[in-house]
Amino acid sequence: MSARFTRKAVLVTGAGSGIGRAVALAFAAEGASVVAAGRTAASLDETVALIGKEGGSAVAVTADVTRSEDVGALVRRTVEHFGSLDVAVNNAGVFRGGAPVADLSEEDWRTLLDINVTGVFLSLQAEIARMREQPTGGAIVNIASNLGAHSRIPGVAGYLTTKAAVSALTRAAALDHIADGIRINAVSPGATATTMSLLPGETEAGRAARMKDASPLGRVSSTAEVAAAVLYLASPDAASVVGSDLVIDGGASA
Numbered sequence: 001m002s003a004r005f006t007r008k009a010v011l012v013t014g015a016g017s018g019i020g021r022a023v024a025l026a027f028a029a030e031g032a033s034v035v036a037a038g039r040t041a042a043s044l045d046e047t048v049a050l051i052g053k054e055g056g057s058a059v060a061v062t063a064d065v066t067r068s069e070d071v072g073a074l075v076r077r078t079v080e081h082f083g084s085l086d087v088a089v090n091n092a093g094v095f096r097g098g099a100p101v102a103d104l105s106e107e108d109w110r111t112l113l114d115i116n117v118t119g120v121f122l123s124l125q126a127e128i129a130r131m132r133e134q135p136t137g138g139a140i141v142n143i144a145s146n147l148g149a150h151s152r153i154p155g156v157a158g159y160l161t162t163k164a165a166v167s168a169l170t171r172a173a174a175l176d177h178i179a180d181g182i183r184i185n186a187v188s189p190g191a192t193a194t195t196m197s198l199l200p201g202e203t204e205a206g207r208a209a210r211m212k213d214a215s216p217l218g219r220v221s222s223t224a225e226v227a228a229a230v231l232y233l234a235s236p237d238a239a240s241v242v243g244s245d246l247v248i249d250g251g252a253s254a
Contacts, residue, residue, distance in 0.1 A: 006031030016043030028056030137181025174243030190249020217250025
């Protein structure tokens, strides 16, 4: 295993499960000290335990990304624990409101905006404020989606809108802050081996059967495959990659 992130402090939001947990584990495996952040302490503790079992270094910090005070405290605690903030991965997000525009509830609309868009915005503000003070700057990767800027399906307008906004916000922030020594990019996963890609009542076997026809690749992406893309964008290998949105969806939006 390489050690591209030895002595680097990495913050991952939504690290209690799915893609966020896979990203946290992947960074730790390559030498990073990881802050696993999210709203549920028990699941974050599980992530930290998995990292510790492999000899890695991690701490769990509970935070709500829709609250600026929580995000500010999260960045401060990262620096207190590990001395810097070298990489941030803004993964926290939700899927709600599977309904046509006319039937989408205001509550679901606002929840999607608060977590998927405002949560990324507030996280970026706090992370950039710290990174621009560091001589080494930093790298940020936002998790968007292949649904939104890259492709669309009926009945999920709220989710599509918020993830398209993450893609646009990523590019805008990248241009605003590359002069500060901060590289900002996005990864847009398609159907991935997490609970979010399961249809109501669907089993993993049922999903596998469905994806044989639904994806050109014939399967969902693994969380490790998405994590590998995140690590690439955060690494020195991507030193000239700025404002990109890397789609990982097996060709679904090609």
